[in-house]
Amino acid sequence: MAKRSKTDVSRRDFLRKSATVGAGATGLSSGEAGAQETGEWDETADFVTIGAGVSGLAAAISALEHGASVLLIDENSDIGGHGMVSGGLVHLGGGHSKQRAHGVEDSAEKVFQDWIRPDHALARYNDRDLVRAFADENASTFEWLVANGVSFQDRMVGPQMASTVQRQVYTVQWPNKSEIYTSVRTRRGSGLVRALEASARNKGARILLRHRMTSIVREHPRSGRVLGIEATNSDGHRVRIRADKGVLVATGGHSSNVNLRRVFDARLTEEYYVAGDPYSRKSGDGEIAAMAIGASLWGTANQTNEAERCLRKAVHIGCKYGYASLHWPADSPIFDRVGASGLTGVDWANAILVTQLGERFYDETAADYDFIAAAMAHRGDPDKRNGGGPIWAIFDRDAVERQEWDPTPPNVDLDGYFFRADTLAELAAAIDNPFQPRAMPAGTLENTVARYNTFADTGVDIDFGKAAPFFKIQTPPFYAAWSTPLLHDSYTGLRTNASAQVMDYQGEVILGLYCAGECQGGFNQHGLGRSVVFGRVAGRHAALHGREA
Numbered sequence: 001m002a003k004r005s006k007t008d009v010s011r012r013d014f015l016r017k018s019a020t021v022g023a024g025a026t027g028l029s030s031g032e033a034g035a036q037e038t039g040e041w042d043e044t045a046d047f048v049t050i051g052a053g054v055s056g057l058a059a060a061i062s063a064l065e066h067g068a069s070v071l072l073i074d075e076n077s078d079i080g081g082h083g084m085v086s087g088g089l090v091h092l093g094g095g096h097s098k099q100r101a102h103g104v105e106d107s108a109e110k111v112f113q114d115w116i117r118p119d120h121a122l123a124r125y126n127d128r129d130l131v132r133a134f135a136d137e138n139a140s141t142f143e144w145l146v147a148n149g150v151s152f153q154d155r156m157v158g159p160q161m162a163s164t165v166q167r168q169v170y171t172v173q174w175p176n177k178s179e180i181y182t183s184v185r186t187r188r189g190s191g192l193v194r195a196l197e198a199s200a201r202n203k204g205a206r207i208l209l210r211h212r213m214t215s216i217v218r219e220h221p222r223s224g225r226v227l228g229i230e231a232t233n234s235d236g237h238r239v240r241i242r243a244d245k246g247v248l249v250a251t252g253g254h255s256s257n258v259n260l261r262r263v264f265d266a267r268l269t270e271e272y273y274v275a276g277d278p279y280s281r282k283s284g285d286g287e288i289a290a291m292a293i294g295a296s297l298w299g300t301a302n303q304t305n306e307a308e309r310c311l312r313k314a315v316h317i318g319c320k321y322g323y324a325s326l327h328w329p330a331d332s333p334i335f336d337r338v339g340a341s342g343l344t345g346v347d348w349a350n351a352i353l354v355t356q357l358g359e360r361f362y363d364e365t366a367a368d369y370d371f372i373a374a375a376m377a378h379r380g381d382p383d384k385r386n387g388g389g390p391i392w393a394i395f396d397r398d399a400v401e402r403q404e405w406d407p408t409p410p411n412v413d414l415d416g417y418f419f420r421a422d423t424l425a426e427l428a429a430a431i432d433n434p435f436q437p438r439a440m441p442a443g444t445l446e447n448t449v450a451r452y453n454t455f456a457d458t459g460v461d462i463d464f465g466k467a468a469p470f471f472k473i474q475t476p477p478f479y480a481a482w483s484t485p486l487l488h489d490s491y492t493g494l495r496t497n498a499s500a501q502v503m504d505y506q507g508e509v510i511l512g513l514y515c516a517g518e519c520q521g522g523f524n525q526h527g528l529g530r531s532v533v534f535g536r537v538a539g540r541h542a543a544l545h546g547r548e549a
């Protein structure tokens with residue numbers, strides 16, 4: 001269809017303000033103004049996406065291309081969600097042009113077969129209907145991204161995960177560095193979300209930032225079609241947004257929501273920070289609002305998957321957000337939220353990892369699921385049976401010199417995540433962190449280090465089999481650096497059909513409600529590929545069929 005200018009869209013059918021003053025302008029909180037009952041709306045669009053991250057942006061473009069007007073809201077101060085800080089490695093295949101250029105033979109059928117493999121933990125539990133739709137849309141979605149301005153590197157990566165051929169391609173980092181939040185390592189995902197943002201705006205999308213969705217409005221609490229959403233803006237005012245063709249839940253999953261993530265794994269208690277936070281949150285708000293009007297969860301066996309990425313060892317230590325590929329630079333515009341970059345490039349020959357009780361628990365050089373499970377194990381504390389509590393890296397001045405670290409801010413977070421003392425006993429006493437319920441026993445830490453030092457002498461770690469050589473911890477000052485594992489993707493969420501329409505516990509479609517990205521259950525694939533595919537599917541379906549009963 002012909003491109004619509006911003007003016008066209010706003011004049012014709014976009015954001016029609018209610019004739020009367022809406023509840024949002026009154027400053028009243030949800031329910032007080034009775035706006036739901038009187039049907040007053042502050043904003044109107046055909047298609048409304050909750051979240052302007054990867055799946056929300058893809059859905060917006062797709063809906064616009066099929067004739068719908070689009071409004072995206074996001075609680076963050078900028079677009080992109082975790083896609084903004086992601087590595088930009090997009091998992092799409094099916095025989096697209098980049099694969100063909102590199103001699104990779106692929107087809108939709110091959111994608112389908114790979115992602116339902118019974119011999120692979122990432123494929124075994126997947127919903128076959130969703131995988132079929134994903135497979136059939138793969139190649140065209142890649143070309144569609146290119147057509148919408150996304151630049152890809154000229155190389156294929158993989159095969160990784162359940163794929164048996166190369167299906168991953170890196171996007172090219174967004175050229176304007178002032179529009180990227182982390183730059184020490186390239187954040188190629190910025191090239192994906194900024195390009196999608198530009199395309200969506202160009203096609204007429206309007207984006208309301210600092211608007212947090214608080215509820216989804218349905219005709220009746222558990223029946224009828226979805227009419228719109230309620231949100232709170234940055235002034236704390238309620239904004240009611242009508243969606244004539246559909247609402248998309250695209251809030252990025254639930255990993256940042258302690259109560260919701262514990263539905264799937266009771267061990268995921270408060271001490272685990274999330275990769276990609278604090279840029280944006282995997283708030284769980286979308287799933288909770290959808291469940292409140294009857295939506296079903298789906299494919300929950302996928303969440304705690306011992307083969308993949310729901311939890312990761314901390315790679316940068318002495319800071320809250322030490323996820324592997326994400327090393328926050330001090331000049332990041334959100335560094336006040338991040339706190340510290342962390343000490344990086346850890347050689348575990350230089351440090352041990354101990355629990356909140358001061359005990360070693362595993363070979364420090366490992367990073368597999370058994371390491372994670374050991375970190376999360378119950379330690380006999382009756383007040384802390386779920387979750388393993390903080391994990392601390394302990395090392396000495398010699399280690400700092402060998403690593404050539406500067407253990408001062410902004411590299412380390414002195415506000416509860418990095419400590420230094422002249423003796424091990426003083427170090428144990430100094431550890432003061434919101435997730436460390438009681439002081440680390442000084443004698444235990446001293447004994448742990450003394451025993452480990454005897455292993456360093458013999459070169460044999462009889463407790464955990466750490467490979468030699470590794471170094472004694474003996475020269476003051478001594479250091480304790482936060483090294484607790486981090487959560488990553490959400491692999492379960494709302495039930496949808498192959499058109500991304502949300503379904504209820506009776507297996508019926510909830511008309512007017514869609515879901516994509518990490519909020520969607522039933523498909524255990526990391527990240528961007530499935531988020532873009534099902535976003536695109538949702539936007540198209542809503543634009544073409546959203547009014548159908």
Ligand SMILES: Cc1cc2nc3c(=O)[nH]c(=O)nc-3n(C[C@H](O)[C@H](O)[C@H](O)COP(=O)(O)OP(=O)(O)OC[C@H]3O[C@@H](n4cnc5c(N)ncnc54)[C@H](O)[C@@H]3O)c2cc1C
Nearest residue numbers: 051053054055075081082087089213252276517518527528
């Ligand atoms: C460090 C890192 C590296 C990664 N690297 C890769 C990679 O290389 N390849 C890959 O495939 N995947 C990668 N991923 C994963 C990928 O970024 C995510 O899977 C993807 O962004 C999910 O898209 P989404 O639309 O579901 O959520 P997001 O892109 O996170 O968007 C969700 C949006 O919803 C907003 N939101 C939340 N709650 C509300 C609310 N109540 N109201 C309004 N807005 C709300 C958030 O602010 C956010 O903007 C990486 C992730 C991280 C953190």
